[in-house]
Amino acid sequence: MKPANKLPLTKDCHHWTHLGEVPWDLQKYWQQRYTIFPYYDEGIHLTHDAWYGVTPEPVANRISQDLSSIISPGKRTVIDCFAGVGGNAISLALATEEDGATQRWDKVIAIELDAATLACAQHNASLYGLDDDITWVLGDSFKYLELLTKSPDQLHADLQVDVATTAIFASPPWGGPGYRTDEIFDLTQMEPYNLAQLHGAYRAMDHALYLPRTSDLRQIAKLVPDDMKIEVVQYCVEGASKAMVAFIPATTNNHPDGIP
Numbered sequence: 001m002k003p004a005n006k007l008p009l010t011k012d013c014h015h016w017t018h019l020g021e022v023p024w025d026l027q028k029y030w031q032q033r034y035t036i037f038p039y040y041d042e043g044i045h046l047t048h049d050a051w052y053g054v055t056p057e058p059v060a061n062r063i064s065q066d067l068s069s070i071i072s073p074g075k076r077t078v079i080d081c082f083a084g085v086g087g088n089a090i091s092l093a094l095a096t097e098e099d100g101a102t103q104r105w106d107k108v109i110a111i112e113l114d115a116a117t118l119a120c121a122q123h124n125a126s127l128y129g130l131d132d133d134i135t136w137v138l139g140d141s142f143k144y145l146e147l148l149t150k151s152p153d154q155l156h157a158d159l160q161v162d163v164a165t166t167a168i169f170a171s172p173p174w175g176g177p178g179y180r181t182d183e184i185f186d187l188t189q190m191e192p193y194n195l196a197q198l199h200g201a202y203r204a205m206d207h208a209l210y211l212p213r214t215s216d217l218r219q220i221a222k223l224v225p226d227d228m229k230i231e232v233v234q235y236c237v238e239g240a241s242k243a244m245v246a247f248i249p250a251t252t253n254n255h256p257d258g259i260p
């Protein structure tokens with residue numbers, strides 16, 4: 001596995017400027033384009049599906065701030081396992097220490113499975129002046145983490161990071177029955193990756209999971225032993241929660257995932 005070159009925008013990468021161009025199912029999201037990306041008019045590009053899953057910039061910025069303070073300063077690399085069109089990766093790359101000058105992360109690795117989506121992310125990051133600040137990977141983040149922990153020599157040198165000083169941010173797809181309608185969302189039913197799969201892949205590192213706002217807190221609490229704490233933060237836009245993030249410390253023992 002190696003870092004991705006700069007990918008070209010394709011016909012699946014859009015920058016719509018008039019409502020008439022926008023498919024009906026996305027019009028509601030396009031109307032919120034300046035909340036999602038305040039610099040939308042600079043030429044931000046998204047794929048069709050990215051409109052449903054992108055993290056709005058104010059939320060991404062707040063998450064980056066919280067990550068910076070909750071995760072120990074000794075963690076120097078952050079991996080965004082589901083880069084999408086770059087909402088979180090851009091914000092992580094822009095994050096600074098309290099002095100406002102030093103970059104919080106020495107290295108930001110952002111992994112995305114879909115080439116058109118990654119092309120949008122790279123393009124959007126360059127609009128923020130981040131041409132060389134993010135190491136992009138076109139591929140499966142679970143495969144990457146497996147190689148990182150078991151056969152790092154199979155990774156390009158730029159992707160061989162020290163697990164002990166690395167943290168993970170993950171905003172997976174939220175498919176599966178119930179996320180929009182259930183009063184409490186059962187994380188065992190999240191598709192295509194459920195809570196046990198995500199935590200199983202990330203447990204050796206401090207990790208932050210971006211999850212539906214109604215996610216079952218009891219399932220999250222069971223991920224770590226009783227003497228460890230998980231911080232959970234609800235992120236709101238205009239007074240309404242958009243999502244929650246669970247900040248989960250690394251566990252090195254064999255504590256069961258314990259999903260009820």
Ligand SMILES: C[S@@+](CC[C@H](N)C(=O)[O-])C[C@H]1O[C@@H](n2cnc3c(N)ncnc32)[C@H](O)[C@@H]1O
Pocket residue numbers: 050053054055056081082083084085086087088089111112113114117139140141142171172173174
């Ligand atoms: C909810 S979106 C992420 C949105 C992103 N945080 C943003 O602000 O643009 C989830 C993304 O994960 C990608 N994806 C799904 N499975 C993946 C995997 N195994 N490895 C890497 N990316 C994956 C999807 O193609 C999709 O773009």
